[in-house]
Amino acid sequence: MPKNKGKGGKNRKRGKNEADDEKRELIFKEDGQEYAQVLRMLGNGRCEAMCIDGTKRLCHIRGKMHKKVWIAAGDIILVGLRDYQDDKADVILKYMPDEARLLKAYGELPENTRLNEEVCCPGFDLVLDNGCKM
Numbered sequence: 001m002p003k004n005k006g007k008g009g010k011n012r013k014r015g016k017n018e019a020d021d022e023k024r025e026l027i028f029k030e031d032g033q034e035y036a037q038v039l040r041m042l043g044n045g046r047c048e049a050m051c052i053d054g055t056k057r058l059c060h061i062r063g064k065m066h067k068k069v070w071i072a073a074g075d076i077i078l079v080g081l082r083d084y085q086d087d088k089a090d091v092i093l094k095y096m097p098d099e100a101r102l103l104k105a106y107g108e109l110p111e112n113t114r115l116n117e118e119v120c121c122p123g124f125d126l127v128l129d130n131g132c133k134m
Helices: 010-014 097-105
Strands: 033-043 046-051 056-061 076-081 088-094
Touching: 033 056, 033 088, 046 076, 046 088, 056 076, 076 097
Parallel strands: 056 088
Antiparallel strands: 033 046, 033 076, 046 056, 076 088
16 A cells, blocks of 8 residues: 555645634725625635625625635625626635724714625515514
8 A cells, every 4th residue: 555645634734723812903995995885605715795886896805815714604704806807807806894883983884784684685575583584
């Protein structure tokens, strides 16, 4: 039988759980960037998000975040807009819930933005157990 010459297996690739609990500096949007709220995950490193400017965009999760930062529906993200495709964007950063509340308090997010909830899609008449009508 051949000897294993690799550096390890699946658990090594997974890596140590880095301390993401520590406070990080709040990052605000710059030109060419926009805040968005994830509507639904599409798979293959993509999601559909409603940007604060009112445009629904197909967002691609960048490789640095892929399989490291988990994004779910309702999360607040920072997206980089594309010059050549207005209906597509790239996810740059996912805000933690406390960071999203700070953004709302600073006036970066509109007051009607609903944090910490699943985003309801219009066109459905289904009432969830949390009172959200879909």
